Amino acid sequence: QWEQSWTKSATAEAEFVASISCSGHGRAFLDGSILDGKPVCECNACYGGPHCSVFLPECIADADSGDPMFLEPFWLKHAASSTIVVPGWHRMSYEFNDDSLISKELDAQIRKLHAVIGNAVTDGRFIIFGVGATQLLHAAVHALSTTNHPSSPSRVVASTPYYPIYKEQTEFFNSEDYKFEGDTSLCNNNSGCKGNFIELVTSPNNPDGQLKKAVLQGPSAKTIHDFAYYWPHYTPIPALADENLMIFTLSKLTGHGGSRFGWAIIKDEAVHQRMLTYMNLSTYGVARETQLRVLKLLKVAVENEGKEMFNFGYQTMRNRWRKLSKTMSLSKRFSIQELETQFCSFSEKVRGATPAYAWLKCVREEDKDCNAVLHSVNITGRHGSLFGAESRFVRLTLVKSDDDFDLLLKRMGTLVSQENNNDGINKIVTHRDEFIGTNKCTG
Ligand SMILES: Cc1ncc(COP(=O)(O)O)c(C=O)c1O
Numbered sequence: 001q002w003e004q005s006w007t008k009s010a011t012a013e014a015e016f017v018a019s020i021s022c023s024g025h026g027r028a029f030l031d032g033s034i035l036d037g038k039p040v041c042e043c044n045a046c047y048g049g050p051h052c053s054v055f056l057p058e059c060i061a062d063a064d065s066g067d068p069m070f071l072e073p074f075w076l077k078h079a080a081s082s083t084i085v086v087p088g089w090h091r092m093s094y095e096f097n098d099d100s101l102i103s104k105e106l107d108a109q110i111r112k113l114h115a116v117i118g119n120a121v122t123d124g125r126f127i128i129f130g131v132g133a134t135q136l137l138h139a140a141v142h143a144l145s146t147t148n149h150p151s152s153p154s155r156v157v158a159s160t161p162y163y164p165i166y167k168e169q170t171e172f173f174n175s176e177d178y179k180f181e182g183d184t185s186l187c188n189n190n191s192g193c194k195g196n197f198i199e200l201v202t203s204p205n206n207p208d209g210q211l212k213k214a215v216l217q218g219p220s221a222k223t224i225h226d227f228a229y230y231w232p233h234y235t236p237i238p239a240l241a242d243e244n245l246m247i248f249t250l251s252k253l254t255g256h257g258g259s260r261f262g263w264a265i266i267k268d269e270a271v272h273q274r275m276l277t278y279m280n281l282s283t284y285g286v287a288r289e290t291q292l293r294v295l296k297l298l299k300v301a302v303e304n305e306g307k308e309m310f311n312f313g314y315q316t317m318r319n320r321w322r323k324l325s326k327t328m329s330l331s332k333r334f335s336i337q338e339l340e341t342q343f344c345s346f347s348e349k350v351r352g353a354t355p356a357y358a359w360l361k362c363v364r365e366e367d368k369d370c371n372a373v374l375h376s377v378n379i380t381g382r383h384g385s386l387f388g389a390e391s392r393f394v395r396l397t398l399v400k401s402d403d404d405f406d407l408l409l410k411r412m413g414t415l416v417s418q419e420n421n422n423d424g425i426n427k428i429v430t431h432r433d434e435f436i437g438t439n440k441c442t443g
Contacts, residue, residue, distance in 0.1 A: 007085050014083070025403055026052035044403040061379045061407040066206070066356060068399040070320075071255030074312045081303070084296045091288035101285025102129055106295045110263055113298055116306045118345050119230050121242040125265045126272035129286045130279060133228055133249035133262035137200075138169050139282075140245055140264060143274035144222040145177040146196050154178040154222075157186065158200040159215060161207050161359070161387035163226070166200045183388060184215040195220065201243075202226040204235045207387050207395035208337050209355025211235065228252045229356055232306075233313030236344030236351050244268060252356065252399075254297050254309070261286060261294050310346065317354035320398050320405055324358060327409060331416045334370075335361045358396040370394040377411045377418075 013030065020028040022041035032039040043052035046059040075082055095101060106129075111122040130136035145154040156170045160183045170180035178198065187193040201223055203212040214223045225243040229235065229252055246265045251257035266272045279285060301309045321339065328336050339353045360381065362370035369391045371383050384393030398405060 006087075010085055018079070021051055023047075023051050023053040044401050046403065046407055059378070061411045062404065063379060063381045063396040063400075063408050066252075066397050066399055067257055068252055068255040068356070069401040069404070070316050070399050071309075071313060072401065074309055075255070078300055078308075082296055082300050084293055086289055086292065090292065094284065101279070102127075103288075103291045103295060106291050106298070109295055109298045109302075113302050113306075114265075116302045117232065117237065117310070118240055119237045120227065120246055120248070120265060121240050122265055125267055126269065128264050128266065128272065128275050128279065129291070130262045130264065131283055131286055132251065132257075132260040133226065133247050134165065134169070135279075135282065136247050136262050136264045136275075137165065137224065137226065138173060139275045139278040140224045140247065140271075141170060141178055141198055142175070142278050143271045144198050144224065144245070145175070152195055154196045154198050155181045156198045156200065157181050157184045157216070158202070158388075159184045159205075159212065161205070161384065161389040161393070162200065163202055163206045164386040167388070187216055193220075197221045199223045200226060202228070204229045204353065204355055207357045207382070207393075208359040209234065209339070209353055209357065210337070211238070211340070211353075231313070232310040232344065232346045233317050233354065234356050235353050236342045237346045238342055239345065245271060250294055250297070254301060256293075256297060259290050259293060261290050306346070314347075314351075314354060317356075317398065318352075321352075321354050323409055324398065324412070327413050327416055328358075331419060333362065333364055333367070333419045334416070335363055356397070356399045358398060360394045360396055362392045362394075368392055374415070377415045379408060379411045379415075 017028050017030050017039055020039065020041065022028060022043065025047035026041040026043035028039040028041050030039065032042055034040070041050065041052050043049075045062055046056050048054045048056055096103065098104075107127050110127060114120045114122050128136070130139060141154075141156060146152065153176060156166070156178050157180075158166050162183075167180045167182075170178060184199060187197065197216050197220060199214055199216045199221060201212050201214045203225065204210060205212050206229065209229070214221070214225075216223070223244065225241065225246045227241060227246050228249045230237070230241065230248070231253055234252070244267045247262060248265070249262035250259055251262075264275060266275065303309075324336070328334060337355075337359045339355070341350055341352045343349070344351050360370060362368075362373055367373050371381055371391070371394045374381055374394060379396075381394035381396045383391060384395070385391050387393070387395065396408065
């Protein structure tokens, strides 16, 4: 016998903020700036004005970050089932009742999620939570490294092109126990293979979306499998992954990058213990508010056997890829990666990959800096050199909001049509070195 009482004002406050109109190009938040007693609209990139109704035509199409806002419309539609209320007294303690830092319910929910999607084995494995995959990656490198051997640190490698944080993080923490050594191929001819290796395997890969396997084998090679994108939004799921150390993140699964939540699935107990020690000494676990929210989100994610969220994610990414591929098919100046088709055990169909990023190549000899070419039509992507690749590659994000994607597509369309117009003009104009932005006249 109870009556709703103290949550009334919280729910009214939440619904009031949600009702503020930002013209479909922004959102007001409870913790946003206040003007005249009301939270103000925070506009999507390239929109402004008090209600985000003004398009800013000169602005940059920012295709740099991998912020998966493409899932926001799903959560707007599922507001009722995904909302939580966090009272002032919710889990104030440092620990759960069993002295752990991990919600057992959330642990079980994660195992259920993997069983529903069929992308990773969790039976008999340890699960540990982290403040995003970012924290877990470093905890894993620490746990697998050979300690107390300052003269022979573990050699951290990844296949080019690789996610830049691997290098940046390993170098930043500057440990005596491990060193970033770059591309895995340094060990292709056996001469470079002395010592202990930690190979970071990203599958599907960031930036090019390829499904990858470990290159290094044998007792001196340990692997960390970064499965941030091993979800049906981005790739067919060919098989259950059963690697020694697998890292997943909420960011690319549900789109909640800001919640800073990831998890690792670990086979070996000693490695698990070392990662736990790292977590205890760095952050003492993940915020209980985050764990509560993640539990709720994952319950929605597995509703209806995962069909709703994963279908939404896949359809959105597939539509974006169709549009982009159509535009790029008209270009001889740029190419993007080939998308592999294979059987997906989750959808029980043969389907194509729909990666989070387009890995764009400027094919003309003179376009050595591809990001500079894109700047001519106000697009900025992530420079290929950050991934250990040539500067004629650029990573373009396809996971941001519809507004971001639409603008990127429009600007890519402009660039490609300039190229096609120029092919005609080049036959006539031979005396000018440059025209239309930075396009070179090669005719
Ligand atoms: C391959 C890969 N691993 C890890 C991460 C980091 O994820 P998180 O947001 O959980 O820190 C990203 C984010 O872009 C990523 O692309």
